[in-house]
Amino acid sequence: xxxxxxxxxxxxxxxxxxxxxxxxxxxxxxxxxxxxxxxxxxxxxxxxxxxxxxxxxxxxxxxxxxxxxxxxxxxxxxxxxxxxx
Numbered sequence: 001x002x003x004x005x006x007x008x009x010x011x012x013x014x015x016x017x018x019x020x021x022x023x024x025x026x027x028x029x030x031x032x033x034x035x036x037x038x039x040x041x042x043x044x045x046x047x048x049x050x051x052x053x054x055x056x057x058x059x060x061x062x063x064x065x066x067x068x069x070x071x072x073x074x075x076x077x078x079x080x081x082x083x084x085x
Contacts, residue, residue: 001048003075004031007068008060011038019063027059028052041068046075 008020017036020043024034028047036043043060053070060067 001046001075002051002072003044003046004051004056005071005073006043006056006060007041007071008036008043008065009041009068010065011036011041013038016065017043020060020065023059023063023065024056027055 006024011017011020016038020036021034024031024036024043024045028045028051030047030049031045032047034043034045051070051072056070057067
């Protein structure tokens with residue numbers, strides 16, 4: 001399982017976060033725990049299968065936002081109330 005962090009330009013509010021999250025879910029059907037933050041300018045999700053980066057970039061770009069970068073890594077273990085251990 002990987003954690004994917006996508007830097008996205010153009011998100012300004014909660015509605016933008018919803019649009020980007022929906023675009024990720026459509027472009028990457030296996031995406032889980034999809035969360036977007038306009039303050040951080042990113043969307044995060046976990047994935048158990050291979051990521052099709054082109055489909056992800058196109059899905060985000062087609063919504064009017066810009067995919068700046070995609071980073072992959074191990075999911076961070078979170079303790080009680082979402083704090084790291």
